[in-house]
Amino acid sequence: MVSNGLETLAQLPSSYLYVDPIKLAAVVLVFAIWVLFAQWVDKDTQAVNTFRVLWNLIFLAAGVVGAAVGLFVPLFAVGFPVMLGIHLTVIVMYVVHRNGLVNEDDRVFTPGHFQRLREQGFGGKKKRVEVTERVRLTASTRKVVEIPTEDEEREKYRLIQDLMFNAFCRRADIVELAPAGPQAVRILYTVDGVPVEGESLTRMDGEALLQYVKQMAGLSLEERRKPQKGMIMAAIADHKHKVVVRTDGSTAGEKLTLRIIGREAEYKVPDLGLAPKQLEAAQATKDISKGLILISAPPDNGLTTTIYSFTRNHDRFLQNVQTIEYEKELDLDNVTQNLINPTEATTFAERLLKLVRSDPDIIVLPDLREREAAVIASKAAAEKQKVYVALQAADIIEALRKWIGVVGDRALVAKSLLAVSNQRLVRLLCPTCKQAYKPDPQMMRKLNLPDDKILYRPPEPQFDKRGEPIMCQACQGTGYVGRTGVFDWLPVDAPLREVFRKSSSMSEIQTYLVKKGSIGLQAHALQKVLDGVTSIQEVARVMRGEGVSPPAGPRAAGPRPAARPRSSNPRSRPATGS
DSSP states (O other), rough: OOHHHHHHHHOOOOOSSSOOHHHHHHHHHHHHHHHHHHHHHEEEEETTOOOOHHHHHHHHHHHHHHHHHHHOOOOEEEEEEEHHHHHHHOOOOHHHHTTTTGGGGGGGGHHHHHHHHHOOOOTTOOOOOOOOSSSSSOOTTSSSSOOSSSHHHHHHHHHHHHHHHHHHTTTEEEEEEOOOOEEEEEEEEEEEEEEEEEEOOOOOHHHHHHHHHHTTTTOSSSOSSSSSSEEEEEEEETTTEEEEOOOOOOTOEEEEEEEOGGGGGOOOOOSSSSOOHHHHHHHHHTTSSSSEEEEEEESSHHHHHHHHHHHTTTTTTTTTTTEEESSOOOOTOOOEEEOOOTTTTSSSHHHHHHHHOEEEEEEEOOOOOHHHHHHHHHHHHHHEEEEEEEEOOHHHHHHHHHHHHHHHHHHHEEEEEEEEEEEEEEEEEOOTTTTTOOOOHHHHHHHHHHHHHEEEEEOOOOTTTTBBOOOOTTTTTSSSEEEEEEEEEEEOHHHHHHHHHHSSSHHHHHHHHEEEEEEEEOHHHHHHTTTHHHHHHHHHHHTTTTTTTSSSOOOOOOOOOOOOOOOOOOOOOOOOOO
């Protein structure tokens, strides 16, 4: 018995450990490195705006599979290399993926990255991000945005400073940031209605900037699909501006739009650009207590600004002025702005009928979409109230055709309509650099203009001795500063009302108006050319397709992209009807 026991003990391992500690330590070390890398990936996916959940799942699966292989495969010489290979594969996949989304200075595990580590060491500090406040920003909470202390936040602050300073220097009204592929974000400035490309950002910088602006505007950072709208303030020198912040989601990524509100927030009718006789006729309708004024324009030609300007033209302290809007573009002082939510059970027509019954003095409808609402508005205007309606249309004839069609009662239209307008926005020639020239006489006669008249246009390009362009600082080389409206104004008098009642088609109304010479937007646009306000080339650009062609001969100065601003002059906001 004793001998059998000794034989059994002799067969046991000399050590009480059943796992090789060296092999176990190697497996644990690889697993620990994987855990640290997985934590970094979780944070880095947010920084570079890539698929956080997907990469977390990939790393989780790789960790579980790798650990199982390393611990349970009997042959260490097989299991450990397989485990190591699984972990290295997913790490390399992620590094290659994320390095493709950022600029060269932010890439990891590259020669440049290793060089920075050698120079700074693993514990070395990054160079502090240098930023200055060139544009004073105020968040939606009405608190001034101070320069952050942490480097990551300072970099975001620098990005918004660069963006807004460029926008003010370029005199931009709208700034758009939109994804341009997986690696870049496109910046587009709209200057006097003309889009100008800015320098693009990396996707990581663009995402950081977008999130920073959303936070300032009080928008939800988690919501990336549904449209959101907020407001911030931006000031450069003594010029303060409201900035409307909009975000919209898409399959390509989230888009950011900044609309810089300028002097148009205070416009009244005399500021719009109406010709003297038109202004006199428009002002004459101010004291008429009832009737409907139909204001029309093509898209992006200042329709909302014009109808808001007519609203401000009234005494809003003594008169009850109310609007019904799907979306409030601007705040109107001492005006009740009723907002419609399309998801609510109450329709626009029902809200309008309720408003009419409350007897306001003036009703303003910047966006009327329902036939029933058009009838209600016309009846209210015919019986007791002043009503303004905005309508998208290419000209007065189209505006009348649409309005008569939607109301469906020519007699009601004739009874209620006071006036119809149509408009375009043209850029104003830069007073600093515009050049006088003698136009082609044949072209002038073709346009029924005096052939001995001196016109103006943007200057020819000029360059210094090194071949660098010499730019006018007032217009940043575009040749134009600001915009003004060109209007066609049709008062509805008794004979025209009779034509409305008796006509059987729009062609009869059009024939009457043409024969009488009551309409003609082109003539008013060309008058601004003769006055030296704008150029024949700008009128051709805006009125394209309506009978005006660019002149032959001297260079037609179309819009040119604004060069990168070199001046730090405060933003000068000229007259604009946008």
